[in-house]
Amino acid sequence: MEYFSLRHLFLLLAIHNNCVFSQASSEDESETGRYVIEGRIFPLSDYQTSQANWQANTRILVNGGEYIGFVKKDGSLIVHNVPSGSYIVEVLNPEYTFEPVRVEINSKGKYRARKVNHIQTSLVIQVPYPLRMKALAKTRYFQVREQWRITDFIFNPMVLMMVLPLLLVMLLPKLMNDPETKKEMEQIQSLTKFELPEMSDMVSNFLAGGSSQSANAQQNKKNQKAKKRQ
């Protein structure tokens, strides 16, 4: 309902202004009924410093390229030869994002600018005309790489694998000074005790190897396999 009343108001305004308007804009509104969309671009503060030549890299697209405009040195934009209708005005810059605006020009040459809402198309949130397009933010095209942090390194599974057993080996025996547990530990150790052959033995056995010490060689092979599994 609000929308309708607003619309009526607009019509009234348009009629009211008509006599003044037609005189004032007789030049724009030539016989062909072509209008001009005007506005200004307000870049972010770091914008001009980072991009010395931002005006040349910025383009205005009306309805996705049906009409186009360029940006002058002072940031003003102008799109010529637009007949009456409803248009989406987009500002394109490779580095910064701008919010598009819908500009409506009625057959009498009255302008209205509003926010683009594709879902609720009848919702009108007016924005000033001539357009004032502000850069929203710097466009983020890239994912941020994870930074190298010491905690990441420490909690890395491989580092944990190396450090934790070391801690266990070094610290556990010292923690267990209790004689009874020591005894138990010794028992367990004696149970699990098995001799790994010396590296030098292995090599000499292997080199000396052959048929004479086939049993030994087999054992060596087994050991090697065991090592591989490590």
Next chain:
Amino acid sequence: MANFRSIIATISITIISISLSNALYEDQVGKFDWKRSFIGKVKHARFDNKRLIVTSHENVVASLSLKNDQILWRQVMENPQEQQPLHLHVDKDVITVSGNRNNHYVRGWDSPTGSLLWEWVIATEKSADSFWLVKDDTLVHIAPFPGSHMEVTHYNAKTGEVRWKTRKIPETWVGGTNKCAIANPYFVCVSNGQLFWFNVVNSDANTHRSQSVQTLIGESDPGNLHLLEFEGPKPAVLLVRNNNAKVVEVDEETAKALPYSLISNAIYVENAIYQLEANLENPDKLIKVKSLNLLTGQEGLSVEVDYPLGLGGPYIVAGQCRGGVCDLLLSSTDNALTLVRLPEGKVIWTREEALSNIVSVEFFELPVSELDASIEKEFAIASNDVVSMFSHRISTQTRQLYNLVLSGQLLGNSGLVRDEFGLHRIIVVATNVGKLFGIDTLTGSIVWTYRLPNVKPFKDSAMMLLVQRTARYAPLPAQCVLLAEDANTGAGVSFTFDPISGMSQRGIERLGYKIKQAFLLPHEDDDHVKPIVVVASDNAVHVYPDEGRSVVQKHSDTTFLYMLDGTIMRGYKIKANFALTQVWEVNLGPSELVAVSTRPINERVHSQGRVLPDRSVYYKYVNPNLVALATLHDDPIHKHVLSVYLIDGVTGLVLYSASHKKAKGPVHLVHSENWLVYSFFNERFRRNEIVAAELYEGHIQSNSTAFSSFGVSQLPHIQTQSYITPANPVSMTVTLTERGITNKFLLVGMSSGSVVEIPWMLLQPRFADIACGPEESCIPYMPEIPLPAEAIINYNQTLSRIRRIEVAPAKLESTSHVLVHGLDLFYTRVAPSKTFDLLKEDFDHKLIVLVLSGLIIASYVTKYLASKKTLRQAWK
């Protein structure tokens, strides 16, 4: 409620950003992508000290560097189909006039930076091929109306303020474009054997002057005359008669022809006239530049130009001399642009502007390296001699080892050799002017070019590149055929070539009939060549190569084809005697066909169904013969109605149709696997919408081994869903991978110059009766498709006028190649499911080696310590 919805929206967006974010890292910029920018065929060019200002037939104004082929700046103006640059004036600032016959844009550009200084428009009621002239800061617009009058208007070039109101000058001698020319400040025309000129700038002169052409050129029969512009020290024009041109200088009183003749393409640069001549003496340097003295016509220097061989015939566009060194800008019939420096005759740079208008693209696998090929050869040589085979094996393997040890690095980069993952490819590109290019995917450099004279695309939009044999069958080379139209007769042209080297054994073959339809047979002959079947306009069937006829005959009972004639689609069958019989016909009614799409030939569907939450399988309807079509027709109530059809190309069965009222183009269709996606503009809500439709067979699969169009027991179930896109799609395609395991991404080129990847998961129609949540790996429906900046695959490299996006699978399952073409050329690789089959880039090889060796050392140390300890304990 609103709160709840917003929560859902935020949750789903976070889900998307977590599960589907696939953006580049900043340090990956340029690692595997490249971009080439073009300007199109040059129309006007002016030198401006250290730079070159040009306008082109693509309605582009740009500045080029004289040192290298770089574009310093480029401004893309309105659609070139509707508007063209009409005038270029370079003084302190650059002034361009562009437009159509009755609407003109006058723009001023800052020459070093390319930013706009001013813009104003001229709209005229009557349309005319206007002439333009800039004197000081006055722009003179001359609109000739042949045979009756001309209208002359003076404007302030910067503001558009009218300095002198439109004057109607009734002159019957005024002619059209090539009968008149500007000789600042005069407007000169030739009419009825008389030369007329009129001062359009000066206010005093109000009458024309005239002189008979006979007195100027001294011949009684003036013949067919026309005028060309000529920028000399004095106002002058080139009077051309039968390819023979004379400079005619004009002043207030008289006109005078200079006493020598030129060819029509001659320009004046600093007291001399330069023109090009064919050089017949030296076969390596085919072009010669000759200079003539302006006043006497005496021949000055004559320089042989080191003109690149692959380029077409050149003509001079502009020139500049500075301190004894002259630069000439040459444009050629294949749209290439060359800068030649005199007096050496050296070519400074060449730009292949033909690449600004690509009509067909194909990706090619590279052949295996010679070494690998020699191993293959072992099996090719069918010798049963064990000793020779063994020695061959040993020798190749030693060579392999030798290469690996000594030149392991070199091997990977030495030329065009297949790599392990199929990431290095050759892109073969056919352009509008009939020039073929082979482009390396790694660097974007041009590997080979081949110029086909007098060739144009079918209906001015497409040529057919058909791959008969890939490089897989070493030692047989790859083979590819280009089908196009003869520019003069419209008859078919075929060109068979090796896509890797660009060599052709047979050259261009003019077929002598018009091509109506052509396709590649999916079956190979004995040489692994897939035959091409071409249907002529009289429905005669031709097969290339001839050996393929037996293959066609063999498979004739399973070969069907369709042809589109307006909106009537007809299905045919090829009989064993090479005659076509019509099988079916579908008439889509009086409408305009706006889009056609079929599934990519090499697409594979990996998963045959979708698992529902109750763990039952819902089978996909995967029909490789489906053709998707879209038509638009006018409607008195709904303005335009868009209709979309899915038709089986073998039986003509319409499987699905849908219509949208108040819809408008551009319509883009993408059909892949068991789904269809199309986009259109909804005029009612003034927004772009995308619709996804998915076809299912149901819970029972009719035939799990092979699909037959004739075996239809029931129509597929169709799920649809539509979405809003906040941008304007100009091109759409879908990613393609080797085995189809990887997720699908829709690649959408936007009018804003970005190419966005949209996961198919976002568009896939949701089942109405099944809950959608993360546990079902389903994203809740959102009406508006989010297009985050991270999804832009070309990041900040804006691409102008995207025409098409081409994709091809890499050997690596996760990756597909993407080439975006339009005014710019952009290549990249996309991995829709991330590169799951590759180690991460930041995978730390050193760390893993360190950890492993650390563990080994530690185990030995502890063992030593332990044995020492047990020994000590034993002694206790």
